[in-house]
Amino acid sequence: MQASPPLVNGGAAEEDGWSRARLCYTTAAMSIDPAVARELLTFYAEAGVSDLVGETPVDRLAAGFDEPRAATPPADPSSSAPPQERATEIPTRTLRRRDAPASPPIAPKPGGPVPVAAEAATLAAREAAASAGSLEELRALLEAFDGCALKLTAKRLVFADGNPQARLMFVGEAPGREEDIEGLPFVGPSGQLLDRMLASIGLDRTSVYIANIIPWRPPGNRDPSLQETQICLPFIRRQIELVAPDVLVTLGKPSTAALLGIADGIRRTRGRWMTYQAGERDIRAMATFHPAYLLRQPLEKRHSWRDLLAIKKALES
Numbered sequence: 001m002q003a004s005p006p007l008v009n010g011g012a013a014e015e016d017g018w019s020r021a022r023l024c025y026t027t028a029a030m031s032i033d034p035a036v037a038r039e040l041l042t043f044y045a046e047a048g049v050s051d052l053v054g055e056t057p058v059d060r061l062a063a064g065f066d067e068p069r070a071a072t073p074p075a076d077p078s079s080s081a082p083p084q085e086r087a088t089e090i091p092t093r094t095l096r097r098r099d100a101p102a103s104p105p106i107a108p109k110p111g112g113p114v115p116v117a118a119e120a121a122t123l124a125a126r127e128a129a130a131s132a133g134s135l136e137e138l139r140a141l142l143e144a145f146d147g148c149a150l151k152l153t154a155k156r157l158v159f160a161d162g163n164p165q166a167r168l169m170f171v172g173e174a175p176g177r178e179e180d181i182e183g184l185p186f187v188g189p190s191g192q193l194l195d196r197m198l199a200s201i202g203l204d205r206t207s208v209y210i211a212n213i214i215p216w217r218p219p220g221n222r223d224p225s226l227q228e229t230q231i232c233l234p235f236i237r238r239q240i241e242l243v244a245p246d247v248l249v250t251l252g253k254p255s256t257a258a259l260l261g262i263a264d265g266i267r268r269t270r271g272r273w274m275t276y277q278a279g280e281r282d283i284r285a286m287a288t289f290h291p292a293y294l295l296r297q298p299l300e301k302r303h304s305w306r307d308l309l310a311i312k313k314a315l316e317s
């Protein structure tokens, strides 16, 4: 005889909550150990399954299940060469973020845009970014840009947060789950730490501008590929030009490598003043640890603190 499950809701919702809780409880008790179920759910979450698409589970292994077919990208009309000879591909080395699992395959949204060849996409990105006369225009151009396949799996464009007139600009790597949902950079756990870091030197999001190298969430929070980075780079470069901050701070190794061209480990690179060239303008730039890294390695915060003090001093001069 099964013990009754605890109520999950009170008041009017009680009956529904009760029956749902009983169903989960009974199903779990009959077929799967709760600890195993928790592990399985954790696995799904880490594999990028962050949303439910229906109320009823679908048994895709059942005989006769008719798998919907993914849209086939049409041939590039600008090329007469066979697909394998088209655009020289930029290497697509994909390193996993330390806490991210292998990426699930990217499936285009039915009826949605289809990625074009990487080289053509990079050229299109350069042209589009260069044509933006304002941040609003740049955002609109990015919204309309179909050259990066990450757009197909992301929920929203994550363009920027903060004050476009700020003298200090931070650039991270790519949005995560929370950012994808809200459409704003650094709103998850690492963003909350970033806010506390800013507060420690008397700043907040009204006095800084925050963006990412990649404006769409990579599925499962995997690392963006070099190709994806290459395609998105012209947009963040133009964004920096348009904001024209006095001080640019890259958060973590990937944005430091992409913007400052330094592939050394972040432990060697952080805390040094460098120059970032934004069009005609030289901007003081510094790399520092990514807040996500600081969450995993809290002892490193003492180095970040030094970087923050140097940034504060630079803003005062």
Ligand code: URA
Binding pocket: 172, 173, 174, 175, 176, 179, 184, 185, 186, 187, 188, 190, 191, 212, 292
């Ligand atoms: N990490 C990033 O690099 N950017 C975000 O916006 C959030 C987490």
